[in-house]
Amino acid sequence: MRDKNIISKLTVVGAGPGDPDLITLKAIKAIKGAKVILYDALVNEVLLKYASPEAELIFVGKRKGCYAYRQQQINELIVARAKSHGHVVRLKGGDPFVFGRGAEEIDYAKQFDIETYMIPGISSALAVPAYQGIPLTKRGSSESFWVITGTTKSHKLSKDVLLAAKSKATVVILMGMGKLDEIVRVFSDEGKQNVPMAVIQNGTTKNERFGVGRVETICDVVKKKQLSSPAVIVIGEVVSERTKLDSLATEFQNQSLSLTEPVEVSR
Numbered sequence: 001m002r003d004k005n006i007i008s009k010l011t012v013v014g015a016g017p018g019d020p021d022l023i024t025l026k027a028i029k030a031i032k033g034a035k036v037i038l039y040d041a042l043v044n045e046v047l048l049k050y051a052s053p054e055a056e057l058i059f060v061g062k063r064k065g066c067y068a069y070r071q072q073q074i075n076e077l078i079v080a081r082a083k084s085h086g087h088v089v090r091l092k093g094g095d096p097f098v099f100g101r102g103a104e105e106i107d108y109a110k111q112f113d114i115e116t117y118m119i120p121g122i123s124s125a126l127a128v129p130a131y132q133g134i135p136l137t138k139r140g141s142s143e144s145f146w147v148i149t150g151t152t153k154s155h156k157l158s159k160d161v162l163l164a165a166k167s168k169a170t171v172v173i174l175m176g177m178g179k180l181d182e183i184v185r186v187f188s189d190e191g192k193q194n195v196p197m198a199v200i201q202n203g204t205t206k207n208e209r210f211g212v213g214r215v216e217t218i219c220d221v222v223k224k225k226q227l228s229s230p231a232v233i234v235i236g237e238v239v240s241e242r243t244k245l246d247s248l249a250t251e252f253q254n255q256s257l258s259l260t261e262p263v264e265v266s267r
Helices: 025-033 045-050 071-085 102-110 124-131 160-165 177-189 218-225 237-241
Strands: 009-014 036-039 056-059 087-092 115-119 145-149 170-174 196-201 209-214 231-235
Touching: 009 025, 009 071, 009 102, 025 045, 025 087, 025 115, 036 045, 036 071, 056 071, 071 087, 071 102, 087 102, 102 115, 124 170, 124 196, 124 231, 145 160, 160 170, 160 177, 177 218, 177 231, 196 218, 196 237, 209 218, 231 237
Parallel strands: 009 087, 009 115, 036 056, 036 087, 145 170
Antiparallel strands: 170 231, 196 209, 196 231
C-alpha cells in the first residue's frame, strides 16, 4: 500500500555537456535530495556521487542504438517511482529542454498529479564550441545562430538545415553525425563549399576530440581523425575565428569542487 505521506515529485535536471563542474548548484541540491535518479547515457556518472547513499540509481539511456528503456517505459517508471518513493530526479545531459524530451516527461507526469519542476542545464550547443574557443556570434562574422537536431523523429535530416544553409548565421547541429554527408551536400548546394566547419566529439570531457576543415573537406577530416558520435557540428565563419585557449583543467585544478566530498549546500 502506498504511503499517503509521500509527496510525489519529479524534477527534470540538466546535467550539462559533460564536464562535471559545468552543473548548477540548484541541480546538485536536487540530486542530493532525490529518492530515485533516472539518468541518461550522456550524463557524467561522476555526478551520481552527489546522490544520497539510499537513493536508487537507474540507467535509462541509449548507447549505440540500444535502449535500456523506451520513452514510454521511462514515462511510466517516473510515475511509478514518484508514487512509491517520492522525489524522482530525471537527470539528462545538456539542457533537458534542448532536444532532451524533458517537456514530454513533465507533461506525462502531470497527468498523474505529480509535482513537476525543471532545472535548466548548460547546453552542449553552447558549451562545446566555447571550450574549443569558437564563439557562436562575433561582430563582423555572425549576428545569430541556429541550433538544429540533425535527425528528426522520422530519422530524416531536419528540413530546418536547408533553411539554415541559406542564411549567414552560425549553424550548430546536434545528433547529426549520421547525416554528415547529407549536411555537406545541403551546404554545397548553396555554394558554401568553402565555409569553415568543425566537428567536436565528447565535448568538454577529458576524451574531447576535435576536427576542423571546410564544408568540402570535413568528411575527409572526420574519417582521418575517426570522429564519431556524440559530437557537435559547427558551420560558419566563426570557426575560422577560433581563439586560442589555455587549458581549463590546468587553470582550475586546485579550485575544482571535490566530487568525493561534495560541496555543502542547503536543500
